[in-house]
Amino acid sequence: MDLQRWSRRLGIKAEDRRKLWLMVPVFLLCGIAETLNYNGFMTLFNQRFGSANLPYVYIAEAVILPLEAWFMTWLAGRLSKPDLMRAMYAIMTGIVLLNAIILLGMRVTGEDFRFYYPFLFLSSSFVVRQQTILLWSLAVDLCPTQQAKRLMPMFVAAATLGGVAAGIITQIVSPLLGPDWVYALGPVFLLIASVKYRKVIAVYLVPLTLKGSGDSAQEAESLTSMDYFRRTLKSPFLLGVLGMMTIMPALYFLMEFVFLNTAHVAYPDEADFGRIFGIVTTLLFTLAFLLQLVSGRLMALLGASSMLTAISGVYVLSFALVWLLIGSPIVMLAVSGGYMLTYLLIYYSAEPSYQLFYKMLPLQQRDGFRYVAQGIATFMGILLGAGLQFLHTGLGWGFPALAAIGTVGAIGLFALTWIVRQLYMKELVQSVQTLGLAVDLELAESYKGFYRNARTMGAVQAMLQHESEEAREIAINILGRSKDKRYLPELLEKINDESVRVKIASLKAIDLSDADLNAMVKVASLLEDPEPEVRKEVVGKLAQMKHLSSQAFFFLRMKLLDSSPMVVAEAVKAMYLLESAQSYEACYEVIEQLLKDGGEPAIHVCRVVAELNLDRFSPDVEKLLADPHPAVRVAATASLGALKRLKVVPLLIERLPTADQELLRVTTQALVDMGVGVADSLKSMLPDASPQVWRAAVTALSQLLSDEEAKGWLAEHATDKLGNIAATALLPEAYRKLGRPDLAELAEMRQCDLESTIYAGVWALMERLTDEQVVAAIRRALADPDEETQSGGLEVLAEGLGERKLSQKFAAVLLADNDRTAGLTIESAREAVNKSAETSDDWWKEMATELRRGEKGTGMQEEQGILGRLNKVVFLKKVPFFADLSLEELGLIAGAATEEKFPDGYFLLKRGEGNPAMYVIIEGNVELTSISAAGWEGTLGVLGAGEVCGATSALDESPSSVTAQAFFGDIRVLALQREDVTRLVRLYPEIGIGLLRASLARIRLLEEMMMKIDS
Incomplete structure (x- = not known):
């Protein structure tokens, strides 16, 4: 299977492949370097300085963390984002390279400076910590939200595979050369990765950080860190989350301490210790890779709160198993297994769950609460973990006692997660009620955590009676996402809500795929609702009832004559989806007739034909390319592209030189939709193509x-x-x-x-x-x-x-x-x-x-008194309405305008009557007259060459407020029909601005003239 097929299977797009090609090697190599550094310095510290001293370096690290945060903030304030990323990578590489040189130097000289190993631990721990933040920050900055969803699993997989590779390297190198050489290999991989790392920054990050002169710095957050801290303490929910974020890493540090000391006793030789550490690392990252394959499903199944409860349960089992097996022959297996599980769950599963908790907060405050909580939890977690370790090193408590304390702590963590879960349900419902629809979709993933919670779902059901239509709509959305058929009666009841929005939301939430006849009748009662959108949703829902196809056909057939073309098209689609011979026949008959009639109904039917891939109607759709209505031609073009009608490509290309923006965009997309079959045709026409054709062809070929x-x-x-x-x-x-x-x-x-x-x-x-x-x-x-x-x-x-x-x-x-x-x-x-x-x-x-x-x-x-296209453009350029348009836009107007000649005394506009066109005077004069409130008729003004009349009434289809009559001789004008004017205004806002400017000037003139008449 080729690379592109695999890419499509994984959902990888063309622009994704380039990022993957550059960034996956960076994550892989940095993953190897990070794990080699970690294995190296942990082995060296525990073997040469003593694992009993871990609590002291952890305390030192806790003290250093605020200084580290200050340094990072100071550095970020003085460097641009690309320079900061380069500088941090250089600093980290320099630190591990310096450490590697010192270690190898000590090995060559035979010296062993024992006081150096705490520095090795603290500096290397800084590199491991900041390297993780650096890489994931880079990935988040470079990938928009949707692309991040596709690529992040690839980056995680690369990093975890790097950990597996590093574990294997450790097993090979440590017994042969020692842990100092394991550590020394880390900077080598960092240097290799730096080539692509710097290229990623140059290609992607530097352009993204270009600032415009109008860009202003974001306003400073109105809340201070102390404000966030106080609010966290006042909120039982946020305080509970902070407790979990503190206790869980502390328990991990305790498990790590027990593992390292147990391994040190079991493998006193430095080479053996390094080898077993490599084996554990290999298994650890293999499990991490496997966990990534199922983590998304687990999160979808359990939700954030239940996921953390399950993680706490695993912590309880891990510590309990270690407690029971300490002193047995298989204690090393239990301890290493507990270490791997606690490491995996805290860093690969717990952290994403914590982030979901903060999504319920207002967007402007989330980061503030999250950063304050992370800072406190990191500091307190390290101190608490060091304190638990000190029970052994300072007070002499044995490992069974530590395991027992860990078990009790894990049970307490489990209880805390259960309490937080209940608080989370309340906060989630409250946030939906207060923050509204803006947060509803963002929290959609979080809802999965309480679909099985009867109390929470009861609160959601109560929202169905809320006075706010937005609250009712949110409750309906939640019930619909639950896909629980028990809520069908409540949803059916809300389809008669007084709010159109709530009606539509209820219909969308209902699943009638196996509903009974009573439900069908209740939904079908809205088929005559005055709102077309409601009728459309009803028709779509009836199409789900294939098990009652004859009854559904009865109701749908009536909608084939609906007054709304949109509803008719939806009815045609619904009948096709019933998949019965009777419905197919009726569907084809209606489609054929609507395509033949053209007009607005054909626009919607073209979309249905494309959506259902009804290639049999391609010839009928092709005829619509000549329809007089621009919107119909656009819809037909899009439909033929989806149907891959290659034979119309020459015709589509032929229209492009004079195409407006909408037709150009749709034609380009149609060429893309037709696939690689059009590539050769587009390539052959490129050398001699007009600019519009060249643009469309290159844009399409870029994707094909x-x-x-x-x-x-x-x-x-x-x-x-x-x-x-x-x-x-x-x-x-x-x-x-x-x-x-x-x-x-x-x-x-x-x-x-x-x-x-x-x-x-x-x-x-x-x-x-x-x-x-x-x-x-x-x-x-x-x-x-x-x-x-x-x-x-x-x-x-x-x-x-x-x-x-x-x-x-x-x-x-x-x-x-x-x-x-x-x-x-x-x-x-x-x-x-x-x-x-x-x-x-x-x-x-x-x-x-x-x-x-x-x-x-x-x-x-002019030749024979008729303006050619170029002459029209020159003339229109002088008209204030069109002065700011481009030549291409003026050419489109010139193509739509028709030159007409009227005799002296001819009425272009009549007061109180509608007019189908606006007129641009080429030659002659037009008198504007009107009647005042007092009944006096008078002249408002005389228009000459280059001026416009009839624009307002042509646009809004209202009766003309003035009479316009040819004055003192014949006149020549350019006439623009209403349909052309409205389409051009929609496509070219500059025309609309010109019309508005001229209309305002006309209003001022009318006000002045009416005052003169009244006087």
Whole structure:
């Protein structure tokens, strides 16, 4: 099975593979280094300094932790995030490298500085602790939430496999060379990993940390650490969580102490101790790897609170078993097993559960509570653990007594987790009630912990009668997620709620897959609800009742004539899902008729055809590509893409040069949906493609081609395309040299359009070659008005992002300034224009043709009184409504506008009547008149060339408030129909802003004129 098939099976996307290729080796090698360091310094400390001294170094570590936190805070405040990550990695590598040199130096000289081993322990423990934080912080920063869900298991697997490998290395190296060589191998692996580590930072982290000039530092948290501490003490729930976070690591330190001392007695020889430590490490990380395979299912099954209760139960069993078996021949097996279990559960299962507890708090306060709790728990946990160890080293208590104390402590921990679990249920319900829907989805995973708790579910049921519709909706969502059929009566009752939102939520929560006829009838009673959304949900629910297909068919058939096209389409889909011959026949008949009729119903049916993959209707959908309604053409395009109708690709491509933004986006996605079958066609048309076609083709190919082709052939083609932009960049100045400033302005607009279109395709390719998040950060930096911020973005590109040649060429094009037009002569300007006439770009051809026409003396004149596209664009550019639009957008308006001529006295608008179009006056005058409240009729004003009338009434379909009449002669106008205007406003907000600006000016004029009339 090839790599891409495995990637699809694991849910790995193309952009994920690049991150995995760089980051998995980092986690693997650092996992090996971390475990080798840990095995090495623990063996050396226990064998050469004595495990009896562990409590003292733990106390020292507890004292050092606040200083460590202060140092990290100080360093983070003075370095950027990438520099901080590099500096911390260098510091950690330097520490273990220095320790390795000292250890090997002592070995060579035969010296043994006993006082050095506490320093070795504390410094190496710092490295192990910070290395874990560093790597996971890097992974979280680089991966958006959804990508993190896919990749984190891979990173965890790499780190745990690194631990397994380190355990095997320890078993081999320690008996042969000793634990000091085991430790010395750690920095070697860190140095090897540093190559990819630094590349990860350069490729992903540096772009993400680019700051815009408008970015401001986040406001300081209004609560102080002491405030969080006080609130934690006042909350029984948070105090209980803090207790668990403190006691559990303390018990782990106790188990570790018993294990190390037992192993020291059983294996007094340093080499043997190192070997057994390697065996335990290998088993430990093998178990960790296996645990990762089932941890997600365990969390889903038990929930956070029950998971911690189960972990506490394992702690009780581990200590009890050690207590019972101390002094027996198999005590080493029991102690090592207890050590491995407590280590695994605290670091791989308990920590994620703790994080879920804090999700119930307001988002702005979560980190504050969590960091305060972690700081206190870490400090107190180490001190408590050291105190338990001191019972042996300071007071001489035996290991049976320590195991007994550990058992009692674990029982206390179990009781505490049970109490916290009950408090958690109350807090969860309360948080849902107070924080509302904003937190409902975020806490969805947490709900699994109390579906089996009758008291908690009773509180949820009580919320069904809450006066707040939001609270009722949340309660319904929780009951629906439980998938417990016992709650069906309550949910059925809420479908008649007065709130439409609650009705819809109830219908979504209900599962009718095996419900009875009474439930069907009750749900079907809403088929005539006045809200289309409600009727749609009802239809969807009836489709679930395949066991009562004939009855469901009876109800669904009525909805085929529903007044809402959305409901009709849902009914068609529902009938198909009933999977009966009768329903199939009715479904096909309705689909065929709706596709034939076209219009709005066809839009929804196209989506159903695509969703159900009904390829038999492909010819009918294909006909809709010629439908007069733009929305229908868009829906048909999307449907044909999902159906993989390859034969329509030439037609889709043919429409792209004049496509609006929505059609361009949908066509591009349709090409992607068609799959690799369109790749060859797209590749063949790229060399001579128009800019819009090139952008769509490159964007589609970026997703369809293999990694090798995308980084090779496609990146090379894009690099060449960027080079071609420099040639057309001369044209604005060329037209100025040739005495045509009007064409120079159009050429500048066209060049901007070209650059934005080509750049969009290049950015899409770079997203494939790097990461969407990284590309978005660079684009924000380049668009920032601050020169320093722009320089940072260009520097990242110049370093080589994704494919080096493409990235560097892109940076060079963006850096190019106006010096390239220096020294342009009349001859070279004419040559540049002539070359542009030979390109495939229609705009350059039209401008070159217009230049030649002007040189013959006709200038920008109309032929036979009719404006051509270029003339329309020049005219529209002068209209305030459209002054801020690009050339491509003006071209779309020019294509939608029709030129009309009206005689003197013709009424374009009549007061009190609707009008289907807005008019832009080309030539002539239009008089605006109206009637005041007093009944006086008067002239409001006279509009001339370049002004607009009828825009407001055309947009909102209201009767016109004025009369507009041709005045003093014939008039010529550009007419834009209402449908075209509304679509263009929706796609291009600048048009809407222009309309608003002009309408406000018109309102002011009307107010002034009405005041004159009344006076």
